[in-house]
Amino acid sequence: MTWRMRGLAAGGVLAAAVTVSVVAAATEAEDHAADEIRRYRQMLEDGNPAELMEMKGEALWREARGPKGASLEACDLGLGPGVVAGAYAQLPRFFADTGRVQDTESRLVSCMVALQGFASAEATRDWYRPGSDLEALVTYVATQSKGAPIRVPVSHPEEARLLAAGGELFFRRSGPLDFSCATCHSQDQRRIRLQDLPNFLNPADARASMVTWPAYRVSQSAVWTMERRLIDCVRQMRWPEPAFGSEAIVALQVWLQHQGEGGELQSPGIKR
Amino acid sequence: MSVRRRLSGLVALTMLASSSMAGAAGSLTEAIVREAFATATPEEWRDRLAQDDAQALCSQHRNQPPPEVAAQILESQRATVRLPEDGRLMGDWRAGEKLAGIGTGGHIGRIQPDPPGRAKGGNCYACHVMAPGEVAAGNIGPTLTGYGRLRGNTPEMQRYTYEKIHNAQAFFPCSHMPRFGHNGWLSPKEIADLVAFLLDPESSVNAGR
Numbered sequence: 001m002t003w004r005m006r007g008l009a010a011g012g013v014l015a016a017a018v019t020v021s022v023v024a025a026a027t028e029a030e031d032h033a034a035d036e037i038r039r040y041r042q043m044l045e046d047g048n049p050a051e052l053m054e055m056k057g058e059a060l061w062r063e064a065r066g067p068k069g070a071s072l073e074a075c076d077l078g079l080g081p082g083v084v085a086g087a088y089a090q091l092p093r094f095f096a097d098t099g100r101v102q103d104t105e106s107r108l109v110s111c112m113v114a115l116q117g118f119a120s121a122e123a124t125r126d127w128y129r130p131g132s133d134l135e136a137l138v139t140y141v142a143t144q145s146k147g148a149p150i151r152v153p154v155s156h157p158e159e160a161r162l163l164a165a166g167g168e169l170f171f172r173r174s175g176p177l178d179f180s181c182a183t184c185h186s187q188d189q190r191r192i193r194l195q196d197l198p199n200f201l202n203p204a205d206a207r208a209s210m211v212t213w214p215a216y217r218v219s220q221s222a223v224w225t226m227e228r229r230l231i232d233c234v235r236q237m238r239w240p241e242p243a244f245g246s247e248a249i250v251a252l253q254v255w256l257q258h259q260g261e262g263g264e265l266q267s268p269g270i271k272r
Numbered sequence: 273m274s275v276r277r278r279l280s281g282l283v284a285l286t287m288l289a290s291s292s293m294a295g296a297a298g299s300l301t302e303a304i305v306r307e308a309f310a311t312a313t314p315e316e317w318r319d320r321l322a323q324d325d326a327q328a329l330c331s332q333h334r335n336q337p338p339p340e341v342a343a344q345i346l347e348s349q350r351a352t353v354r355l356p357e358d359g360r361l362m363g364d365w366r367a368g369e370k371l372a373g374i375g376t377g378g379h380i381g382r383i384q385p386d387p388p389g390r391a392k393g394g395n396c397y398a399c400h401v402m403a404p405g406e407v408a409a410g411n412i413g414p415t416l417t418g419y420g421r422l423r424g425n426t427p428e429m430q431r432y433t434y435e436k437i438h439n440a441q442a443f444f445p446c447s448h449m450p451r452f453g454h455n456g457w458l459s460p461k462e463i464a465d466l467v468a469f470l471l472d473p474e475s476s477v478n479a480g481r
Contacts, residue, residue: 173331176320191411193410238380243311248305249308
């Protein structure tokens with residue numbers, strides 16, 4: 001896998017570039033670091049390590065597994081049974097069979113339970129560990145939406161309810177640091193340390209961010225799905241860990257995807 | 273410190289649910305929040321999820337409270353400000369400089385919690401440019417380079433700076449800045465060290481240029 005070797009070499013370049021930048025003046029350093037990350041992304045464009053996850057995910061999608069010995073090929077991700085192309089761009093959405101608005105992660109779990117006979121706890125076990133089955137499946141599904149515009153449906157009453165709730169949750173402050181999502185993500189051109197922060201109240205920023213998920217994270221050596229991203233944001237806010245697939249996490253995604261509507265997916269992205 | 277925050281999570285939640293202040297808007301999400309954090313302990317609810325008045329009002333108004341609400345928050349938050357019992361507002365600027373760079377502490381959950389006893393700091397550099405030598409500084413808050421050089425370190429300025437770090441919302445309702453003293457995140461001594469980091473003429477914040 002030569003692309004993987006290139007990825008490791010590029011990691012060294014990035015590390016060196018970041019080390020050098022620390023001794024430079026503030027603005028120069030920021031520009032420099034941003035340039036290096038851009039260059040690093042370009043180098044990896046024809047070989048994002050996330051491709052390994054995509055391949056694993058496709059194999060998991062097609063393989064007969066679980067107590068029922070079935071594949072996921074009949075799974076309905078919202079565009080009809082077995083239709084993967086473009087599905088991620090229109091998730092989360094309401095599903096009549098479960099009576100819930102579901103994101104890619106929770107929908108895949110529903111299919112693993114209904115089609116393959118897995119217990120829910122089994123399907124979600126270690127979902128957050130690098131290389132997990134869910135990480136791979138989400139990467140595969142999202143990659144099949146590359147180039148598709150984000151367009152989440154909000155016409156069903158349940159979708160509309162979660163859209164409204166997601167907007168409220170974005171601003172919900174609590175905890176020992178008084179944080180909400182809006183603390184870091186409601187102003188243009190802001191950074192934590194040197195990390196650029198998207199302003200999700202600004203549609204251009206929201207689009208630019210949402211089209212890059214799920215993303216291979218160099219610092220984590222893993223693909224992070226949107227649930228992984230959001231649950232880690234909640235951890236950084238010093239809140240307890242929200243349940244995987246919970247309505248709160250789905251509602252935030254409905255709102256974020258809605259803010260990023262029209263952006264053409266580039267999944268999988270690559271990030272620091 | 274605040275008595276309000278020491279209420280049990282359940283009591284606080286009941287108060288929130290029945291409070292007219294929270295309004296219809298807030299109640300839409302609170303049921304969703306309860307479901308998402310069903311496994312949180314009562315202590316976690318109390319300290320990390322239940323909202324006090326300022327948090328609830330700032331959430332409801334999306335950090336842009338109308339004037340009368342802003343005045344209400346200002347008044348309630350001013351009433352919480354406590355100066356250190358020993359009266360020392362300026363501590364050790366080097367200790368403050370260290371605290372300004374510490375962003376760890378207080379993370380919980382099973383995925384990536386902090387190990388017990390992990391140092392907790394002010395993490396000022398996440399949001400503020402401070403000493404010119406530290407280039408990895410964020411910009412959610414204003415630049416504080418030369419803070420003391422520009423303002424002096426009179427007793428009034430010491431007091432203002434201490435109170436601002438203790439409870440930013442006693443000055444700016446719904447400020448993004450954590451209420452470090454009010455919420456018990458930093459001790460009075462730690463806040464005094466940060467005041468010194470900002471105001472001491474010898475501090476790296478005020479050195480050079």
